[in-house]
Amino acid sequence: MTSDTSTTHRSSRTGETWTIAQVAEAFDVTHRTVRHYEDLGLISPERRGTQRVYHRRDRTRLGLILRGKRLGFPLEEIRTIIDLFDAPRGRRTQLEYVLDQIDERRTDLEQRLRDVQDAIAELGEFERRCRDDLGRLDHV
Amino acid sequence: MTSDTSTTHRSSRTGETWTIAQVAEAFDVTHRTVRHYEDLGLISPERRGTQRVYHRRDRTRLGLILRGKRLGFPLEEIRTIIDLFDAPRGRRTQLEYVLDQIDERRTDLEQRLRDVQDAIAELGEFERRCRDDLGRLDHV
DNA sequence: ATAGTGCTTTACGTTTACGTCAACGTCAAG
């Protein structure tokens, strides 16, 4: 019940693995969320017996997943995207397919870029009008 | 059953109103979607008898809604944002509240801006690697 | 008068993205 400095090790020896509780806290999501992403095939942590063991690779993926979510992509689409990064690009057909996918993604992202920029600009314009109104109130 | 050039008028006289079918098609959504937004209070078209009549104001709002959606905002949040634009900002307290909200929104949008830019950058880097791989295949 | 076209409400169904138990395993500490 007192101060316990030995809470979050367990991977002190390996130095590169984490438990589900640790990654969940690190990314500020619940363990349920992490398991859900695994159910959908977005991450596949190592199993040591029955326990899940997360490596840096899994953390990288989790970061990509959460960023994708912030951008409003559905999880299924996020899966196809990050799978793309790990896809075997040995044969020419595969590489050309991957490059095609990249182009599609980029088109989508550039639309979102415009959306965000427009929204920020409109917000700025709106703020200016509000500050004008405020100025008039001060002036009187 | 033959060619019918008189399909989409009905507002020819007023020149500034549309039916639900027309706005739905214009924004490439279903009428169900449009009505759903109305149920949530995101738009409130005029009623002429029982029929909905959409004005430019409603189209503007629809545009904002759909852009908000592309950026991954939930509809409820979108409602509070676009309501903000139409809010009565007469009193100082109101104006200060609005300016606060604007700041919150901007912080959020700037995070998304970074997310999109990072994603595009990573995509570019990934494409470069793929093109390298492709070049090596050509070279052999 | 009737049929067709478009709009309306009501209401249940579906998908996505998890939340929330329940019930059980496991490992170290007391």
Add this chain to the structure above:
DNA sequence: CTTGACGTTGACGTAAACGTAAAGCACTAT
């Protein structure tokens, strides 16, 4: 050896964002 602390697998619940009939009104054309 029992008690936690943490982990595991189901399995059902839920909120958001619509989809999808079903059934009826209104106007127009034949």
